[in-house]
Amino acid sequence: MKAMICGLSCAALFSATSIAQHSKEFVPDNVFTQGVEGPVFYKQHLYAVNFADQGTIGKVDNNGKASLFLKLPNDSVGNGLQFDGQGNLNIADYVNHNILKVPANSKSVEVFAHNKTMNQPNDIAITKRGVLFASDPNWADATGKLWRINTDGSTQLLEENMGTTNGVAVNNSNSKLYVNESVQRIIWQYDLDSELNISNKQPLITFDDHGMDGMRVDNQGNLYVARYGAGVILKISPAGKILQTYTLTGQHPTNVAFNDQQTKLFVTMQKRGAIEVINVE
Numbered sequence: 001m002k003a004m005i006c007g008l009s010c011a012a013l014f015s016a017t018s019i020a021q022h023s024k025e026f027v028p029d030n031v032f033t034q035g036v037e038g039p040v041f042y043k044q045h046l047y048a049v050n051f052a053d054q055g056t057i058g059k060v061d062n063n064g065k066a067s068l069f070l071k072l073p074n075d076s077v078g079n080g081l082q083f084d085g086q087g088n089l090n091i092a093d094y095v096n097h098n099i100l101k102v103p104a105n106s107k108s109v110e111v112f113a114h115n116k117t118m119n120q121p122n123d124i125a126i127t128k129r130g131v132l133f134a135s136d137p138n139w140a141d142a143t144g145k146l147w148r149i150n151t152d153g154s155t156q157l158l159e160e161n162m163g164t165t166n167g168v169a170v171n172n173s174n175s176k177l178y179v180n181e182s183v184q185r186i187i188w189q190y191d192l193d194s195e196l197n198i199s200n201k202q203p204l205i206t207f208d209d210h211g212m213d214g215m216r217v218d219n220q221g222n223l224y225v226a227r228y229g230a231g232v233i234l235k236i237s238p239a240g241k242i243l244q245t246y247t248l249t250g251q252h253p254t255n256v257a258f259n260d261q262q263t264k265l266f267v268t269m270q271k272r273g274a275i276e277v278i279n280v281e
Helices: 007-017
Strands: 024-027 032-042 045-051 056-060 066-071 078-083 089-093 098-102 110-114 124-126 132-138 143-149 155-162 165-170 176-181 186-192 198-206 215-217 223-227 232-236 242-247 253-258 264-269 274-279
Touching: 032 089, 032 253, 032 264, 032 274, 045 066, 045 078, 078 124, 078 132, 089 124, 124 165, 132 176, 143 165, 165 223, 176 215, 215 253, 223 253, 232 253
Parallel strands: 032 078, 165 215
Antiparallel strands: 024 274, 032 045, 045 056, 056 066, 078 089, 089 098, 098 110, 124 132, 132 143, 132 165, 143 155, 165 176, 176 186, 186 198, 215 223, 223 232, 232 242, 253 264, 264 274
């Protein structure tokens, strides 16, 4: 697949390919902390980390009313969240180098995977069979790693000496994996085989300003990317073409999540401790 390197042509591409659409407020300012992250939608509720205090997970109903779901033990602080097909909640705990798990229909917290050589597991993507991919940045050194966490809790280092790995996403057929490097401003695309091994690493798109954070893939294979500092969400095709620009109220989106029908995209906003929502076509 031919990769598209955007560079200085990005501004022209925005105006040529898309008409900006705007988000709306879903959860007001300061309901979550500035650590708000990891949105995931499950059974008519949105979940995100750091509700009111660090180290918590909040639960938001369809009207935007947020409440405490649980407090993490052992000073853990969550980042990425993903539910598996059985309703278990997986949590990237960047403080204690863990992937935590909350079993379905409970509020107990277990250590599912631990590796002391992880910098700080950050964002996670989940496959249909429950295997996770985790980004693992070292912000001080502007480097990062990429991990696979198997269903038995074992960890496998897929790649090290990367840039500052941050957002990670898989497509619905589990044939493509996307990983971005925030400081280096590049999104990588990998092929996934039937055993979820990575190959054929290619640059999908690069940018000459601002950072990147969380990503999700829609049912058509398009990638939605939070552009940290730019105040937009970009919709990008599998060929690396920018299809749509969604303008946010705040400038610092950290992550995105679809509702079940993929008619709404929820966006966590760092500086405001808020969540915005976009009606997507």
